Amino acid sequence: MKRARQESIPDKIHRYRAVVLAVTVPLFLLSLFLFLMPRTPTTIAVVRTKQRPGGYAGSKSYAVIFDAGSSGSRVHVYCFDENLNLMHIGDELELFEQRKPGLSAYAEDPQQAADSLAPLLEKAESVVPKELRNKTPVRVGATAGLRNLGTETSERILQAVRELLQHKSSLKFQPDWVTVLDGTQEGAFQWVTINYLLGRLGKSYANTVGVVDLGGGSVQMAYAISEGDDEKAPKALNGEDSYVQKLFLKGTQYYLYVHSYLHFGLLASRAEILKVTDEGNNCILGGYHGSYKYGDKTYKASASSSGASFSKCKDDAIKALRNNEPACTHMKCTFGGIWNGGGGDGQKNLFVASFFFDRAAEVTLLHNVFLTTQMYTRLVLHKFISSSRPHQVGFIDRDKPMSNVKPADFEEAAMRACQLNVEDAKAAFPLVQADNLPYLCMDLAYQYALLVDGFAIDAQQDITLVKQVPYGDASVEAAWPLGSAIEVASSSSS
Numbered sequence: 001m002k003r004a005r006q007e008s009i010p011d012k013i014h015r016y017r018a019v020v021l022a023v024t025v026p027l028f029l030l031s032l033f034l035f036l037m038p039r040t041p042t043t044i045a046v047v048r049t050k051q052r053p054g055g056y057a058g059s060k061s062y063a064v065i066f067d068a069g070s071s072g073s074r075v076h077v078y079c080f081d082e083n084l085n086l087m088h089i090g091d092e093l094e095l096f097e098q099r100k101p102g103l104s105a106y107a108e109d110p111q112q113a114a115d116s117l118a119p120l121l122e123k124a125e126s127v128v129p130k131e132l133r134n135k136t137p138v139r140v141g142a143t144a145g146l147r148n149l150g151t152e153t154s155e156r157i158l159q160a161v162r163e164l165l166q167h168k169s170s171l172k173f174q175p176d177w178v179t180v181l182d183g184t185q186e187g188a189f190q191w192v193t194i195n196y197l198l199g200r201l202g203k204s205y206a207n208t209v210g211v212v213d214l215g216g217g218s219v220q221m222a223y224a225i226s227e228g229d230d231e232k233a234p235k236a237l238n239g240e241d242s243y244v245q246k247l248f249l250k251g252t253q254y255y256l257y258v259h260s261y262l263h264f265g266l267l268a269s270r271a272e273i274l275k276v277t278d279e280g281n282n283c284i285l286g287g288y289h290g291s292y293k294y295g296d297k298t299y300k301a302s303a304s305s306s307g308a309s310f311s312k313c314k315d316d317a318i319k320a321l322r323n324n325e326p327a328c329t330h331m332k333c334t335f336g337g338i339w340n341g342g343g344g345d346g347q348k349n350l351f352v353a354s355f356f357f358d359r360a361a362e363v364t365l366l367h368n369v370f371l372t373t374q375m376y377t378r379l380v381l382h383k384f385i386s387s388s389r390p391h392q393v394g395f396i397d398r399d400k401p402m403s404n405v406k407p408a409d410f411e412e413a414a415m416r417a418c419q420l421n422v423e424d425a426k427a428a429f430p431l432v433q434a435d436n437l438p439y440l441c442m443d444l445a446y447q448y449a450l451l452v453d454g455f456a457i458d459a460q461q462d463i464t465l466v467k468q469v470p471y472g473d474a475s476v477e478a479a480w481p482l483g484s485a486i487e488v489a490s491s492s493s494s
């Protein structure tokens, strides 16, 4: 048998050259490709590590703001880019959650008050990316409800809320971020919110809009005035909030007239009106005999035998506005001896929010959605159906978050509501909550009196009722927390 010849290494390479080439060439090409490729990290979508305070990471910063209102608690979460534009949180431009009642309903039990915020906190945290939570500030602003309770009780509640945030939250938190907002801050934040969403910040004061925010406990008026008018503003006396605040926004100096009227929010005003009326009330819908509780006081709320009367009820609302009015020591006053700010271009476009919108929406129905034939007939009978908007009853466009109306629309709606007894009103206004029904005439008459007699707005002036303001591809709540978040985000990203 012929023995195989012993091959040398060069011979072997020569014999297997095809295999060697087939293995080494692709390997060489692969290494060359990897060598020339741009050096990107292999992990996916890393959040940039350079982070500034205020939940800032790369180009995003978050802010969580609790609105502890007198009639309910709400949480808003906003996300801003580095130019302070709102960015998406899911499909929306904010997270907004609410629950009732507000903190002041738990005056006797601060722990329960704080616990009422826990579900809102959980929801808010869930939309902030985990790695940003300890950089994201959480603030709580309480408004008229806690202002009414007095310092000791409200401080106990705020302390319980601070403990909740300290122990149950992973957000960035400082004890002095949980406060009772003063009314002028609240009004100023509301003005910033609406003007920001409308894209008016950075423009001359004359191109901004004025705002009225009718809460449950207080109502705020805020609008920008000229520098010259600021110089003429009456100086605040000791203990009074100053009438004008200076705000520097988007490179522009604004002089903002703001006043908050405690006890003149919609729910508080009912108590004021019930106080000035005697036995049979002119505002309570016919057939209702009960009582109204506001704060820790209860008022008799009983209809007169002839039912409600719009004109008498409006007079009572005006009496409540003027009740114990101190002399007007300023050039021109609204009510309560308060300077009216002098008016001007910053007030010519007025955006009117909160309960103004809510009540208007509740007395507006789409025929096809809500009305039975019997109800329709009743509404025609009472002339509820307006020829200018034949597709609906009432005066706003229910499908839109903003509507152009006139103060006179509230008068007209009040006149119609006041004619009804409580049973008929229930059928005519299925959207009005049962516990608000007896007060429907009172609420609408007060809203009209507040605008026309309180703030001296012409009954025929165009005003905008607003709940949300369209911004980008979504709408954002027209409420003060956005103004507060803008302050937080701009101070932490500068």
Ligand SMILES: O=c1[nH]cnc2c1ncn2[C@@H]1O[C@H](COP(=O)(O)OP(=O)(O)O)[C@@H](O)[C@H]1O
Pocket (backbone or CB within 6 Å): 067, 068, 069, 070, 071, 072, 074, 102, 143, 144, 145, 214, 215, 216, 217, 218, 219, 265, 354, 355, 356, 358, 467, 468, 477, 478, 479
């Ligand atoms: O985010 C919001 N969007 C629209 N309306 C709001 C928002 N938050 C509160 N409101 C409105 O504010 C009114 C309640 O006032 P609130 O309870 O805040 O009283 P207060 O401001 O006197 O403390 C309601 O009409 C409610 O719909």
Ligand SMILES: [Ca+2]
Pocket (backbone or CB within 6 Å): 069, 070, 143, 215, 216
């Ligand atoms: Ca409010």
